[in-house]
Amino acid sequence: MRLRFNQLTDQLARGLAPLYLICGDEPYQLGEAARLVREAARRQGFSEREILDQDGHFDWSSLAASADAMSLFSTRKLIELRIGTAKLGKEGGAAIRAYCQRPCPDNLLLMIAPALERKELQSQWAKQVEAAGALVQVWPLKGPELVRWIEQRLRGVGLQPEAGVAELMAERAEGNLLAAVQEIEKQRLLLDPGPIAMTDLLGNLADSARFDLFALTDAVLAGDRARAQRVLRGLRAEGTADILVLWVLARELRMLAAMSAERAAGGRGQPGRDAPRLPPQRQQAIERAVTRLAPSLLHELLKECERVDQAIKGLAPDDPWHLLTVIADRFAAGGLRAGRPLAG
Numbered sequence: 001m002r003l004r005f006n007q008l009t010d011q012l013a014r015g016l017a018p019l020y021l022i023c024g025d026e027p028y029q030l031g032e033a034a035r036l037v038r039e040a041a042r043r044q045g046f047s048e049r050e051i052l053d054q055d056g057h058f059d060w061s062s063l064a065a066s067a068d069a070m071s072l073f074s075t076r077k078l079i080e081l082r083i084g085t086a087k088l089g090k091e092g093g094a095a096i097r098a099y100c101q102r103p104c105p106d107n108l109l110l111m112i113a114p115a116l117e118r119k120e121l122q123s124q125w126a127k128q129v130e131a132a133g134a135l136v137q138v139w140p141l142k143g144p145e146l147v148r149w150i151e152q153r154l155r156g157v158g159l160q161p162e163a164g165v166a167e168l169m170a171e172r173a174e175g176n177l178l179a180a181v182q183e184i185e186k187q188r189l190l191l192d193p194g195p196i197a198m199t200d201l202l203g204n205l206a207d208s209a210r211f212d213l214f215a216l217t218d219a220v221l222a223g224d225r226a227r228a229q230r231v232l233r234g235l236r237a238e239g240t241a242d243i244l245v246l247w248v249l250a251r252e253l254r255m256l257a258a259m260s261a262e263r264a265a266g267g268r269g270q271p272g273r274d275a276p277r278l279p280p281q282r283q284q285a286i287e288r289a290v291t292r293l294a295p296s297l298l299h300e301l302l303k304e305c306e307r308v309d310q311a312i313k314g315l316a317p318d319d320p321w322h323l324l325t326v327i328a329d330r331f332a333a334g335g336l337r338a339g340r341p342l343a344g
Contacts, residue, residue, distance in 0.1 A: 001017070001130065001133075001134050001135070002130055002134075002135045002136075002137070003134055003135070003136045004136075004137075005032075005033055005136060005138045006149075008033055008036055008037075008134075008136055009036060011134060012036060012037065012040040016040055016044055016108060017132075017133040017134040018105075018108065018132060018133050019099070019100070019103060019108065019109035019110070019129060019132060019133035019134075020037050020108075020109070020110050020111065020133055020134050020135075020136060021111045021113065021126070021129045021133070021134070021135045021136065022034055022037070022110070022111065022112050022113070022136045023112075023113040023114070023116040023121070023135075023136070023137055023138070024114070024137050024139050025114060025115075025138075025139070025140075026138045026140045026177065027114070027178070028176075028177035028178045028181065029138035029177065030112065030114055033136050033138060034112050037108075038080075038110070041108050041110075045076045046076040046077060046078040046108050048076070048077040048078065049077070049080060050066055050077060050078070050079050050080065051082065052066060052079065052080065052081045053082050053084065054081060054082060054083045054084055054085065054092070055084045055085065056085060058092075060091045060092050060094075060095035061095070063079070063081065063095050063096075064095065064098065064099070066079050067079065067099060067104055067107055067109075075106055076106050076107070076108070077106065077107050077108075078107075078108050078110060079107055079110070080110045080112070081109065081110070081111045082111075082112050083111055083113035083115075084115065085115065086115050086116060086120075087116075087120060088123075088125065092125075093123060093125035094125075096125040096128070096129065097124065097125050097128050100125075100128040100129060100131070100133070101128075101132075103132060103133075109133075111129075121135070121137070141177065146170045146173070146180075147166045147167055147170045148166075149177075150169050150170050150173075150184070151166040153180070153181065153184050154166065154184055154196065157184060157185075157188040158188070158193035158194070159184075159187060159188065159194070159196045160194060160195045160196065161195075161196050162195055162196065162197045162198065163198075164198045164281075165196055165198055165201055168198065168201060168282065169183055169184070169201070171282060172214050187200075187201065198281070202281075213240070213244060213245065213248045214248070215227075215231045216228060216231045216232065216235065216245065216248060216249070216328065217248050217249070217252050218285065219231055219328075219332060220252065220289075220328055220331040220332045221252065221285040221286065221288070221289045222285055222288075222289075223288075223289075223292065223332050223333070223334060224332060225332040225333055228328045228329065228332045229328070229329065232245070232321075232324065232325055232328055236321055242312055242321060242324065243312055245324050246305060246309060246312065246320070246324060249305065249327055249328060249331065250302065250305040252331075253298055253302050253305065253331070254302065255286075256286070256289055256290050256293060256298055257295065257298040257299060257302060259286075259290045260290055260293075261295065263290070264295070292334045293331075294334075297330070297334070301327055301330060301331060304323060304327050305327065307323060308320050308324060308327070311323060
């Protein structure tokens with residue numbers, strides 16, 4: 001059988017398959033799916049766990065040897081095969097097919113393959129895995145699918161999101177499910193079970209003891225020069241990596257530059273197609289920013305971002321944080337060219 005990540009829990013509740021292949025390049029779902037299988041196996045009495053790490057020099061006969069070996073501590077064993085290559089090759093495919101043809105009821109094979117090429121899923125060995133067990137492919141969640149996932153996670157911890165909450169969290173997570181999970185956990189700790197409104201979410205973000213990267217983008221989009229500088233100082237004091245600050249500023253600048261160019265050509269000039277539906281506050285801030293910022297300024301600031309990147313890599317003598325401060329100030333100031341960043 002072939003499963004989506006969100007179908008795995010129900011399948012495990014119905015009973016364990018003899019073997020599982022979990023593959024894909026979304027790290028949170030990959031790790032979570034493996035954890036769910038391990039926990040289900042433990043509940044079913046697979047108390048021993050043997051780990052095989054496959055690489056380019058892996059001896060595939062060790063899989064059959066592990067399957068045939070009697071357990072020393074229990075009658076049921078979980079064999080966890082961590083596949084580290086993009087292709088299994090002839091020997092690897094043959095070893096997996098052989099296992100699928102005679103799976104042992106006292107063993108459960110869990111294969112985890114984050115780097116597996118998609119075309120491998122059309123191979124004979126993958127088809128035999130799908131016929132004998134379960135193939136779980138994970139991929140990044142985007143747009144409405146990500147919003148629905150966040151809504152489900154919020155409800156799962158006792159929070160009932162009102163309109164716009166899940167959309168804002170999805171937009172800030174940028175498809176990073178681990179970041180979304182951490183934000184949900186923070187809200188669970190800050191709030192009592194029940195409804196969570198936009199005011200709760202924004203208030204908790206504002207009241208947090210640390211400044212986050214998205215507070216910086218909020219400030220520059222809003223044209224709040226003083227707040228942008230306060231946030232930058234907070235980020236630097238917390239030890240935030242300069243490359244992350246560069247990333248969020250460059251991301252906003254590229255989005256605005258693309259919107260501005262599309263509008264100049266007669267198009268609608270909306271944020272990226274893969275972006276989730278934006279909450280009204282965020283959409284309004286973007287609209288105001290693309291109106292007040294000249295295309296020439298956006299392109300000039302993007303060139304300055306390239307200069308920061310060179311400085312971070314040690315290829316230019318500039319101080320990256322000083323350049324980031326100037327970029328953030330000019331971004332917020334718009335048409336005004338500040339002689340030096342504001343103090344605030």
